[in-house]
Amino acid sequence: MIWDYAEANPFANSSGNLIRMADLVAEVLEQSCSNGPVIGSCTQFDSTASIANEPAIICTDPPYYDNIGYADLSDFFYVWLRKSLVTIYPELFATLLVPKKQELIASPFRSNGSKSDAAAFFEAGFTKAFLRIRSSQDQMYPLTVFYAFKQEEAEEGDTGDQQVSTGWETMLEGLLRADFQVTATWPSRSERPGRSVAVGTNALASSIVLACRPRPEPAPITTRKDFLASLKKELPNALRNLQKGNIAPVDLAQAAIGPGMAVFSRYKKVLETDGSPMRVRTALALINQGLDEVLSEQESEFDPDTRWALAWFEQHQFDEGLYGEAELLATAKALSIAGLAEAGILHSRAGKVRLLRRDELPEDWDPTSDNRLTVWEVTQHLIRRLDKHGETDAGKLKARIGGMAEIARDLAYRLYTLCERKGWAEEAGYYNSLVVAWPSLSSVPELFQ
Numbered sequence: 001m002i003w004d005y006a007e008a009n010p011f012a013n014s015s016g017n018l019i020r021m022a023d024l025v026a027e028v029l030e031q032s033c034s035n036g037p038v039i040g041s042c043t044q045f046d047s048t049a050s051i052a053n054e055p056a057i058i059c060t061d062p063p064y065y066d067n068i069g070y071a072d073l074s075d076f077f078y079v080w081l082r083k084s085l086v087t088i089y090p091e092l093f094a095t096l097l098v099p100k101k102q103e104l105i106a107s108p109f110r111s112n113g114s115k116s117d118a119a120a121f122f123e124a125g126f127t128k129a130f131l132r133i134r135s136s137q138d139q140m141y142p143l144t145v146f147y148a149f150k151q152e153e154a155e156e157g158d159t160g161d162q163q164v165s166t167g168w169e170t171m172l173e174g175l176l177r178a179d180f181q182v183t184a185t186w187p188s189r190s191e192r193p194g195r196s197v198a199v200g201t202n203a204l205a206s207s208i209v210l211a212c213r214p215r216p217e218p219a220p221i222t223t224r225k226d227f228l229a230s231l232k233k234e235l236p237n238a239l240r241n242l243q244k245g246n247i248a249p250v251d252l253a254q255a256a257i258g259p260g261m262a263v264f265s266r267y268k269k270v271l272e273t274d275g276s277p278m279r280v281r282t283a284l285a286l287i288n289q290g291l292d293e294v295l296s297e298q299e300s301e302f303d304p305d306t307r308w309a310l311a312w313f314e315q316h317q318f319d320e321g322l323y324g325e326a327e328l329l330a331t332a333k334a335l336s337i338a339g340l341a342e343a344g345i346l347h348s349r350a351g352k353v354r355l356l357r358r359d360e361l362p363e364d365w366d367p368t369s370d371n372r373l374t375v376w377e378v379t380q381h382l383i384r385r386l387d388k389h390g391e392t393d394a395g396k397l398k399a400r401i402g403g404m405a406e407i408a409r410d411l412a413y414r415l416y417t418l419c420e421r422k423g424w425a426e427e428a429g430y431y432n433s434l435v436v437a438w439p440s441l442s443s444v445p446e447l448f449q
């Protein structure tokens with residue numbers, strides 16, 4: 001067993017100390033009472049059994065299969081809290097341990113060891129909960145669903161090489177069965193970057209908030225072909241908007257589900273060519289495919305040198321490959337290996353070619369005197385500056401690059417997605433970090449540029 005995070009000493013001055021914790025709680029109380037006392041109330045109930053007697057505005061952050069055993073974990077604290085609070089909240093602490101039976105997670109331990117029974121319980125519960133929500137939701141307001149589940153955490157889908165998450169599929173199926181339609185998607189920064197699962201991994205930075213409304217009746221039925229045509233029409237703009245909002249590349253695939261599902265959920269059914277209704281799983285695979293297509297289409301804004309580097313990187317990353325192969329790829333793009341070497345993109349020797357690694361790039365590189373400036377170089381230099389010298393220095397470099405810097409950000413999205421698909425997590429992290437730091441690079445005061 002290896003400890004990864006130790007508890008801090010609560011009486012020390014480090015983060016997590018007792019005084020800081022008390023201050024945080026006090027700050028919340030002050031904020032929530034600053035416009036006069038706001039009375040909040042909190043009730044525990046089973047969302048599959050009852051919700052509200054009058055129209056309510058519902059916002060939910062549902063559980064994901066067996067990701068976390070909330071009730072089991074809660075027992076750790078519950079037994080102590082119960083001792084002191086049972087007389088104050090007798091109903092809440094009526095049971096000796098936290099209630100487990102109604103908990104909406106897929107735990108085989110609660111289904112006589114059967115994984116499939118556990119999954120069935122979870123899936124049926126989701127549909128029940130959304131049907132309840134549908135009947136309780138105030139029609140004037142949308143239902144909002146927070147979802148922070150990464151698609152790649154799922155097992156391989158049955159739809160080619162596209163990863164489709166069972167967590168997303170179940171959640172969306174529950175929503176659609178209750179005749180909800182997705183009307184908007186808001187990625188929201190909800191996750192603390194320093195939390196233990198996020199350190200050193202490409203963990204999600206955002207939750208995706210789906211705004212949903214009851215689908216108007218009668219809802220149209222469409223075909224696979226028309227669904228694909230609408231996706232093609234609507235996804236590019238939606239993704240552009242997400243990128244303009246500087247969504248972290250690590251969140252892009254999840255965020256794309258929203259606009260894609262907005263198209264899918266508009267219809268009562270999307271019919272496959274054999275007349276059967278399209279499954280949510282298939283729609284998710286098609287949305288993922290659509291995202292790939294949009295990102296590849298954005299390649300047209302890159303210069304030919306960068307397009308060569310991208311194609312080479314996909315095959316070899318920064319490793320060596322054969323000169324002949326590199327030349328073939330270059331000729332197809334009307335380029336030469338000598339020219340690419342001159343552009344500061346690659347290293348070629350003894351019949352072998354490789355892309356220059358970031359630690360080989362010249363420290364004193366000046367974009368204003370580079371007469372073959374490429375988006376590839378710009379991106380790699382920005383990442384290197386950011387990594388080695390921090391945001392202020394990278395911001396100064398970005399200011400000297402001018403307009404091409406914005407295109408570098410698009411390349412970072414493209415490279416992140418490519419690395420994720422290839423399983424190059426560490427390399428992917430660099431591209432994600434560049435986009436996440438982007439707003440800070442743009443705000444470097446002119447004085448320092």
Ligand SMILES: C[S@@+](CC[C@H](N)C(=O)[O-])C[C@H]1O[C@@H](n2cnc3c(N)ncnc32)[C@H](O)[C@@H]1O
Nearest residue numbers: 045046047048061062063070071102103104105
């Ligand atoms: C993803 S977590 C929500 C976390 C919360 N947003 C937060 O930041 O602390 C899902 C929650 O759903 C609760 N839950 C599980 N089954 C439930 C049920 N049948 N009815 C109501 N809540 C349930 C779990 O106890 C857990 O707190």
